[in-house]
Amino acid sequence: MTTLHAVFDKARAEDRAALVGYLPAGFPTKDGAVAAATAMVEAGCDVIEIGLPYSDPLMDGPTIQDAVHRSLTNGTRIADVLRTVEGVAKSGAATLVMTYWNPIDRYGAERFARDLASAGGVGTITPDLTPEESEPWLAASKEAGIDTVFLVAPSSPDERIARVAACCTGFVYAASLMGVTGARETVGSAAEGLVKRTKANTPLPVCVGLGVGNGAQAAEVAAYADGVIVGSAFIRRLLDAPDEKSGLVAVRELASELARGVRR
Amino acid sequence: MTATEGTILTSADLAGNGVHGNDPDVHGKFGRFGGRYVPEALIPALDEVAAEYEKAKTDLGFLREFDHLLRTYAGRPTTLTEVQRFAEHAGGARILLKREDLTHTGAHKINNVLGQALLTKRLGKRRVIAETGAGQHGVATATAAALMGLECVIYMGAVDCERQALNVARMKLLGATVVPVTNGSQTLKDAINEAFRDWVTNVDHTHYLFGTVAGPHPFPEIVRDFARIIGVEARRQVLELTGALPDAVCAAVGGGSNAIGVFHAFIEDEGVRLYGYEAGGRGAGTGEHALTLTEGSVGVLHGARTYVLQDEEGQTIESHSISAGLDYPGVGPEHAWLKDTGRATYEGVTDEEAMEAFALLARTEGIIPAIESSHALAGALRLGRELGPDAVILVNLSGRGDKDMGTAMKYFNL
Known part of the structure; x- marks a missing residue:
């Protein structure tokens, strides 16, 4: 099992940013998700976030909504998410789960943390869990030995950044722009400033997500962030592919392009 | 007594007298319920709305304006x-x-809408968005937006648009843009998801004029007080x-x-x-x-x-x-x-x-x-x-x- 700590140490030693890829479990199929994520790792992703499909993804744009909807229609359950984590972790990437809070709340915080750790998962990203409500999850994660990642946004004032960062153990997720997930033509101009403000408040690595979709953007972000997070662009490749095999090729291509980007 | 005279709404009318222990705590908790489970990007906006409302609810000018609208526009008191x-x-x-x-x-929705539209102006925002199920909150929001010169976008599940076609037409006539939401169950919950997505994108100039006593703090408290x-x-x-x-x-x-x-x-x-x-x-x-x-x-x-x-x-x-x-x-x-x-x-x-x-x-x-x-x-x-x-x-x-x-x-x- 590769830890987040090891990932960022290695990237730092190679004088580059880490590459983080996102894919929902159960998309395009249960096995297809493991295959796609494994291809992403083989082509250069250091960290994989496995999305836990949720019925009401209110901070996701149309691409992820579409993938999540297909996944839920495929009958993806939490057991499948954990199996996906297990499969992907074997590829050697540090594997996280990204999830809205309610599925964990319902499953039971301690139970989820324990089961995720057993599956080889190294932590979670929880985009709608605020520091005020985070106590049970922080305790459960600590107990299970997994990392916690929370988000900061361009709108976050410095004291809020400090508060959020204090809840993080793996890295801090900086949302590059005000908006939902999805690739954009340009990465938000607020991202660099946000990373700077975040770094002033924490020794943890800071990764930038939202709106990054190609190698040039990855290179641009890698110049100031410790990690580059890409989700919707991978999903788009899979959605646009005529079949699963060509989808894997497309995903691999994109991961290679991004991997070159973070090394520029 | 004419419609414009009479007792002016008091702060206690608006928010209660505060002794019944039914107000949420600083985190918006009613006992174990409520709170905030939202993207961090929205926290500053929620804080801003909460702070402005705290000021407004004891501001005589605000109370007088709200009272005046309730009497002369909404038709209160109702019989x-x-x-x-x-x-x-x-x-x-x-x-x-x-x-x-x-x-x-x-419908009663006009009460909350007038209060929040006034709050929107105090916040210095020029655009309101809202979700609607039956269309009543959408119509009320479009109405208040027309009255106060605010840009207005209403999210409504596609299924509801069909069930409540008349209200869709009313909103359009009032100058609002109605966006049919075609994902999920295509009803109120999906309209709320879509409104949140809009809000997180446009929060610098947009107020989410939430239509019910649900949602993150301070909406349950504000909507309650205006109702x-x-x-x-x-x-x-x-x-x-x-x-x-x-x-x-x-x-x-x-x-x-x-x-x-x-x-x-x-x-x-x-x-x-x-x-x-x-x-x-x-x-x-x-x-x-x-x-x-x-x-x-x-x-x-x-x-x-x-x-x-x-x-x-x-x-x-x-x-x-x-x-x-x-x-x-x-x-x-x-x-x-x-x-x-x-x-x-x-x-x-x-x-x-x-x-x-x-x-x-x-x-x-x-x-x-x-x-x-x-x-x-x-x-x-x-x-x-x-x-x-x-x-x-x-x-x-x-x-x-x-x-x-x-x-x-x-x-x-x-």
């Missing part, structure tokens, strides 16, 4: 109507209707008419704003029983209902901890109701708290019971209620038979039924 012929079907109990159907735009006038007036009116407080107060509960609006002024009156009626749809156990409080479990939906219709893995279960305004798998956190503390009682009313009450009120009293409100009427009929002929029951007639004529035509083969 109280005793419905004797209808009450004969309730075992002879006295039934008094709080006539929110007589407000401008035809609170319903109960404040009704309490005085019932006292004046009968010389005593009512035995029970009945309201329909979807998200819960009309119910909190009429309940809140009675919370300290221990002798007054509070009854909320949820949409039972085709019946408990059929899986086709919106019985959030009576059949749901505690979870997080749309930014707050509350009762939710969800499966064992926390996925939201789609609700069903003949009434678009009650077709919601969540409920305001204060209702969850009132349920847990036992202060209020929540029961289900099926589509069929609601439609019977709908037709009965029309035939016996010449009042066509909204199907939402008909759930409260059906509840009152049931309650009247339980409590006996000496009981006095106040019912919040939260809206009028014009918008529901399409549904009624189909249901009754009119």
